[in-house]
Amino acid sequence: MSTQTRLNDLLGFALLAFLALAPLPLGGNRPFFWVAGAAFLGVMGLVYGLALAAGGRALRYPLTRIPEVAGLAAVLIIYLVLQLLPVASLVGLSTRVLGEGAAVSSPTISLAPGPTALMLIQVGGYAMLFFLVAQVAVNPHRGRHLLRALFWVTVAYAVYGLVSLTQLGDTLLGLEKWAYPGSATGTFVNRNSFATFLAFGVAIGAAIAMELAVPQAEDRKRARAWLGEFVLVSVGIVFLVAALLATQSRMGAAAAAFGTMVVVVGGLGRSRLTLAHWLAAVLITLALVAGLVVLFGAGLLERLGSVESSADVRLQLYQQVARMIAAEPWFGYGGGSFATVFPLFHQLPVSPDLVWDMAHSTYLALWAELGIVAGSLPLLIIAALVLRLLPSLAGEPARRTPVLAAIGVVVVAAVHSTVDFSLEIQANAQLLLAVLAIATAATAGPRPRTESR
Structure with missing residues (x-):
């Protein structure tokens, strides 16, 4: 070695x-x-780079392999830096009239430099995480094991969420909850954020299960191993779905359904199972889901009746956020500034009894904080990565499985982010980027022998 x-x-x-x-x-x-997370990743990246340099080794997965993604990420980071510099007067933003005629002066484009600096640090950490995971996962064997390990991480949190809800007095890390009593939240505060994390796990598990639906060997010993892993993964998915239902997150359940459906449809073309096998699988799945709904989904079913009223509240909020964006569409108010600036636009009928420190739509939050152009950069980065992955859906399982998983988690994130801020929770963003990095590295194509380590 x-x-x-x-x-x-x-x-x-x-x-x-x-x-x-x-x-x-x-x-x-x-x-x-x-x-802390960004600092840890930065130190890890520094040590890794120094170790490679000391051994005279090259990067396994240089960013030159994804120039459009690296370029978009660099522009995003540069713009966040620009928002922190005293250049507001140069672009005519030294004084801005916001909301109901309130005049705000600032030497920087960002009206909340502290949160913008934190967002810059966070984005830098995300970039380093993607970069490091790609170095590891460019080896197909290592990437395969890392993806499966991440699946079991989500299952572990699902089990903890169920135990915490039913056996530990519905607590949050042993403490009394201050939000969402009666709903599974695991180690998260918000049930919707936990639901997104679990939905990612379901999508990853579905991709692994689709791989296992294509037997890779004929001998009996390997067939038993394949069947054993398939059963284990299926059990893991059951725990994930049970915990997801227990969160009572309506959009979390919908996003998981969409993501899983995309994974299954994407993997159908390579499966060797007969129509009878698929019908049996569908019937068994429906029976399991029905049983889980009976056991854990009563609260979710009850909340489905309030969808219309909740939608009305969100629509009113989104209308006010849209006015906020329209008042400064090109430069935004600064990364992480929503909680600071939105009160200047907040008015009835959006309830004044609640603190609206999130836009409850990641898309609107990005456009409000960074402007329409820069705020679209994270979306373009994800889209560019997905476009790179699509051709590999017709490839061998070692590459197809992480691609299916990545597309599944992107669909989950895209759907849930329309009406919530789950992707603004660091653990969710990190899991999404890790899976995308594994899939991107897996599709790197033929590599020299010295790069396959």
């Missing part, structure tokens, strides 16, 4: 440990954890 192979194995274990622990402290949704 070469030195670089051992180094990449060690990096893989470190990244897995980081991703497994990231959701533990409230989903990582506190500024301290944003900074």
Whole structure:
């Protein structure tokens, strides 16, 4: 085993440990954890780079392989830096009239430099995470194991969420909840954010199950191993769905359904199962879901009756956020500034009894904080990665499985982000990027022998 192979194995274990622990402290949704996570990843990247340089080794997956993605990410980071510089007067934004005629002066484009600096740190951490995971996962064997390990991480959090809800007095890390009593939240504060994390796990599990639906060997010993893993993965998915239903998150359940459907449809073309097998699988799945709904979905079914009233409230909020965007469509108010600026636009009929510190739509939040152009960069980055992945759906399982998983989690994120802020929770964003990095590296194409370590 070469030195670089051992180094990449060690990096893989470190990244897995980081991703497994990231959701533990409230989903990582506190500024301290944003900074700590980015700092840890930065140090990890520095040590990795120095180790490669000392051994005279090249990067396994240089960013030159994804120039459009790297370029868009660089522009996003540069714009966040620009928002922090005293250049507002140069673009005519030294004084702005917001909301009901309130005049606000600032030397910077950002009206909330502190939150913008935190967002810059967070985005830098995300970029480093993607970069490091790609170095590890460009080895198909290592990438395969990392994807499966991440699936079991989500299952572990699902089990904890169910145990915490039913056996530990419905607590949050042993403490009394201050939000969403009666709903499974796991280690997250918000049930919808936890639901997105679980839905990611369901999509990943569905992709692995689709791979296992295509037997890779004829001998009996391997067939038993295949069947055993298929059963284990199926059990894991059952726990994930049970916990997802227990969150009572309506859009979380819908996003999981959409993501899983895309994964299954995408994998159908490569499956060797007969129509009878698929009909049996569908019937068994429907029976299991029905049983889980009876056991864990009563609260979710009850909340479905309030969809219309909830939609009315959200629509009123979105209309006011849209006016906020229209008042400064090109430069935005600064990354992370929504909670600071929205009160200047907040008015009836949106309830004044609640603190609206989130736009409850990641798309609207990005456009409000960064402007329509820069705020679309994260969406373009994800789209560029997905476009790179699509051709590999016709490839061998080693590459197709992570691609299906990545497309599934992107669909989950895209659907849920329309009406909530789950992707603004650090643990969710990190899991999404890790799966995308695994899939992107898996589709790298033929590599020299020295790069396969």
